[in-house]
Amino acid sequence: MSSAPSFTEPKSGRWIDRGRHAQWVLFALWLECVLVWMVRYWGSFDILDFRDPDDAMRLVQVRDFLNGQSWFDVSQHRVNPPFGGPMHWSRLLDLPIAGLIALFRPLLGAHGAEVVACVAVPLITLGILFLLFRRALRDFLGNGLSLFAIALLATSFAILAQTPPLRIDHHAWQIVMAAATMGGVLHHDPRKGGIIAALAMAMWLHISSEALPFAALVGGVMAVRYAQSAAEWPRLMTYMLVLVAGCAGLLLLTHGWTGSLMSYCDAMSPVYLAPLAAVTAALWIAHRLVPQDRAILRFLPAGVAGLAGAFLFARIGGRCLAGPFATLDPVVYEFWYKGVLEGLPIWKQDPMLRAIILLPSLAGIIGLCVAWKREPDPARRVQWLSLGLLAAGGLCVAILVMRSMSVAHLFALPGSAWMIAGLYARVETMKSALARVALVLPLCAISPAGLTSAAVLMAPAPLSVTPSTSCSSPAQIAALANMPTTTLFAPLDIGPSILLRTSHSVIGTGHHRNVAGIGKVVHAFLAPPDQARPIILSTSARYLLVCPNLDETGRYRKAQPNGLVAQLVAGHRPSWLTPVKVPGVDYMLVYRIER
Template structure:
């Protein structure tokens, strides 16, 4: 049986269905934007601690102000001279284009930025929902489109990366990964789908290394499907490989400065990723194209096995440093005082004790989806689309168990089998409208919606939340709101000493510079802040004098402030929180009692 024979319906590839799916995605997106508009777009005035989106906006502003395309320095963060960010210009470019055009039309940079903060996440939400619907249509047929729209939109909204103001790259990565999956599901009956799938896989890897496990999984699936069914998968494997290698080369040439082509970077797209992608993509395309390499099962296995060995040899011999854990070389103090307290970087085993409500909200629907795929496998009739969906879902679940941020992908992938499950019970309820079938259908709907699990978990956990905890959370949120930085923004530009959680908001909402920011490459700046805030007031004074600090900012309700005070009760920051102000500082009167308190460094004689 060929892959085309195993597809649920050829209708999934017809232009009419694509237009209908696009129309539905657009309508749902417009409804989401309207709801946010009625609420006043709160995410635009209170980032809620989304440091990455704020710094992305700063990075785009810098580029529009003339900073070079290849220059990824963040000059206003870190020690003097700043540090090089690991982000990609592939995300900066469309944001800059939107702001540039909008500012030309409106005459206001502030209005243009607001337009970009609303339009960009909405556009990505629309595309992510569209590709989710397309994937579900290919996986379970046209009857599953309604569940895909409902639980797909609910899931994408729940994960929170498409809200107005969300300029971080994770929404781009999820959209591209879902696009690659959707296109591969359609590839047997759509000529250019595999080539486009390879293109999307290369782009999502270029945007950030977080998606490397999913890109690798997609590549392995394409290869194994070709091994199992060469007649049906040969063209798909060849086109995917060419698209993946070609776009990787294009990204390397256009986003990496020639002066650093020889400098491998493990945390960003560089010569490492380019060499591996080019070898993997071209190698797969060659094996799929040459009869001498694919005419028999044994030859296909040998050829692809040799390709895998070549890839492994390249990594081991040329780039062994990239085989280590992502943060293996990070300073121990940063691991203890920063990385170990980033909630999205925690494992499921730690969250079970620290935040069980998050475990339920983030892992329930993916786990149900995995069980559904296991049942499908046990019942027989396994299809190529089952292999693609199951592999990505399983890998995403494993990644999320290691770091909860991976649940962004597992929740999205889970929509596909969950939609098929709901469709099955809807069809049974229609053919046999009994109370039992209706109850099972309703149960399937409820179990498949993340908000149901999240609401139940939050309701249970709120019973144990104290008023003090609620008060602290409120204060923390205020320290990330734009209004809290108004007083700081009116002061002459200087260097501000503050915790890392305040770094990006200070850069986005004021003209000042900071030392600390929650980024693993900013080692020197973050350690300098550790020395100042965890050390004595005298230690802090040395940092202030040596680095020309003009202001100290304090947010009492921020978890990072409490962490520092707990770990160094005799330190400078803990003293400030107790009201012990050294004589070389003076409180800024207008911020006394405000969520963000400021202290001015007294001039020395």
Template sequence: MPAPAQPTARPHVRVAPRTLLWALAGLCLATLVPPADLWATIHHLRVPDTDDAMRLAEVRDLINGQGWYDNVQHRFLAPAGVPSHWSRLVDAPIAGLILILTPLAGRGLAEGLAAALWPLLLFGLYCGVLYRGMRANFGRHAAILALIAATQTLGVTLQFAAGRVDHHNVQIVAIVGLAVCMIRGGVRSGLIGGASAALSLAVGLEGLPSIAAAALFVVGDWCLRGRPARPLLAGFGLGLGVTAPALFAAQTAPGLWTATRCDALSPPWLWLTLGGLLLAVCATLAGERLASIRARTAVAGLCGAILLAGFALAFPICLGGPFPDMPPLVRDHWLLTVNEMAALPKFIARGQWEALVFYPVVVLATAAATWLAWRGPEQRAWAVMAVFLWPGLILGLFQFRGLYIASGFVPLVAGAILARALSVEVDVDSEGGSASRNRSGAVLDGNGHSAKPLREAAGPRNSLPRWGVALLGGGLISTVWMAPAVLAAALVPAARTAPDPAGASACRSEAALAALKTLPPGTVLAPILIGPAILLHTRHRIVAAPYHRAIPGLTAAIEGLGGTQANLDRVLTAFRVDYLVACPARPAEDLQAETAFATRLTRGTAHSDRLVPLSLPGPLKVWRVTPAPLRAGGDPAG
């Protein structure tokens, strides 16, 4: 009698950790942009911020024939207009996307598609830089975890959201790329890193503190280590010193090459970049003649002293920052009210608990990178991260925008820490491949075979228990901090004194401005935050928008909308205003004890013979302005 057949054992299916991580990363990337936001951007040109609206207005002007060097917004404080301090280097690729998509989708839809695609393309570039840098130093698992962390870092995702065509995302990509080059070292990396720093400066000066810290690190590294650090110094100095003037010339009219602009790449900042080039050349030519730390430090100190003294003597106006001529009225009633210029204590005092989502992760990342630069493995990588995190954190305590670039480094720290917390200790070889340890501690290569141990990717080693590392890794995910932020808002709702951002967003939407678009083109006096949206969605001219180069318009909006009837009449006459627009959800700040006349006008408790109310749908209140009555002497009253 034949023996009964034995049941066939089911094969054991094992999914590699890397496959699971890639699946999670894919899910996070696929859900990064809410479909509703994507739809609103593509079909209604909804953008997150006033700067995005102004950028699209500039791009549209460029496509319509405005000159490359003509960066004046001619519908802003017409007829003279307001020169922009932004870079055409950002306008150009967005304009190129629109021109490519227009034959396929039509002009209107092409603008929306470009506004949605541009930040997503930049985020893809950021992820590529992030992955390569993490894989080379911490292994593939840590690199994938860094990508996952990037999708959960709100300080990053907000800068790459649909419609975010402002320049901060470009700066994040450039400066993270600079950091990766500094970690790697060598002449080639120095050249790429210096060029990336120059691109950041050409796009905007917000990254200047980070670049200054990077330059100090490169020079200090050379002073301490000498010959091994010389190639990076030479490459960085050459890349920055050559690329910055080239980009400046590419985007600046020749007639303005000698003009001092404290808020944009111009001679003051070119002086510093060329000084860095000179130091790099001197260090290279001197070679082994600067064999001691003392000699190298003396040369670096002398060059630094010459650079700073020359800057102070030749460009003293820029010692006061990018806004040297801003009057107190504008500073107090506009600049200091903008969220990106607010300090952390102000967020707390106004009950803006959403700040808890941004600050803790940067604090933890800075502390972790600093500690591991001293005690952990891969000390150079951690030191470079700390060099970029500290300036952002310090500046961010006083101005929220300081966190923008620093947030771009949080995923690097989070990826390495999470890899250690999950016991995915990755060993990196010279080819960028990886190996992992099994439970017994043996080192396995990517195919599960025995491999020679090289170096562990993520510390701290023997300094924190696994649960402590796990807590640290979780604390580096900013979405985790949404829970305490929501809880604080629910427990102390009365503490919130900041204006509701939803009201302002509704007033500058395409739907709100659709009715205004039907009126004959004219000059509009509107709240400062609505100005860029009026330029983008209508053919009207504006008096005010949130830009420091337009001090007369800012002053007019503050005094006219926040002052007395006489103040408003004076502004309407001086700027030949055709339409007065008010947003009931965001009235202007009162300049005197009594409620501003424009606010009372909006509420229906005041009246002016010069203002004819227009019955238009939507949240905006609109009046047509009639000429001021003449006095006996023939001058307009008021």
């Protein structure tokens, strides 16, 4: 392999390096993804068959906003009434969905407008991701290799899984912010790069507190760059200053003055903002006091700043030191949170998912390491080093939290693109056509799609598919609307769909701030019938639902064979529950709660 693939250094004579041609290629790659997704999910559009409860809950939140709920109030008032279910989601991500619904509602009606918005927003998000990823890499890699990296992105299972139609939750926007942050790290102007990275990171932190380790990672990468070159100081300092200002501004914009002063462990709030400010202040002071004429001395301010931030967080963090789910009681943590596989570390996943998490990242990291090793230009070596650190750090986060693998894979894509392109450049010089064909096939195997396919073949796992006869299917949930409006004591996993498709309320959904509601559902379903009754009667629920073929139900039955849910599925009904036949509900057990 040469020191860099031949098309990493753009030549004006190549058609791909002409801006308008590159833009058309980018558009074609995006359009290909759109067409595939449209064909794949066409039958799901009209019934809004969301594949994740969070997507349904997002649309419920948007509906509430359009119906007059306050900008500053993202709680769900039909969850655990009369108290309501607190939520930690960003209102900002409701805007694109709400905007399209408001735009198309006069033309298509409420339902048609929701379908258009829920189909269009993920696809538009994917287009923005393509644009930002190309912009991040173009100046460094050139049009050819940056477009090839996007072509690999279009084969990345972990990334594309967050962008199909109806996938309106916040995960795709996190990947978008990661691409923008990468652009800031690599930007040729240190000050502008710091601003870009900080604004993207502030938004990312506002979307999800899962960005906290990535905020530290990006700061660490910039500190390494500064240690390499004193000219990089503006990038690091600007990043910290704008990050603190951006986080504070977004907090005030979305929560108001009073709400901005409240600390939460699961979202950007003063408990995290104060240590960020301490890091910024300590960084500036240490930079002023410590001589900056040697690399090791230039790295010292970042170390002092990190210690200052960690010290302050240790003093004020309180229960947040135990993590964002510290408020959950042990039973809820065991029987609900541990069932959310995307939030668990790699050692809690099945072998197939472990391979899917690891292989694309490791391939990209290998490519980045080789590129850094073989790059003769010092400035470009720093760029390769930055990408390598981002990819390695992203993999570490993904090992701890599975859902972060999409960002980890994004950071690794430039290394995969460089490695495959470099190997192909060698294959292309071979005289034998048969040899060229034979050696191109293995190159496909080290692409994200090839590695993911290899993981599936090596460690296959059964696919989880919701059949049309499932009690959690859209038709079954919608049939519950035939009941008079009431409050339902229902499984957590179908709570958002009930809110979306009916006017009923529920006691709990799988959203952790509603500690009281989740706790009552889990404890009641696990408890023997006589112990479950007082728990259920303490709520406002009038009817109880059991979904026999739901994964959540299976966990309750396995854990407590004598629990309420297990007994009901087995056909043993306590006297205080009366069966109710609801028209259209064929696969769900519905009971009236006798008080």
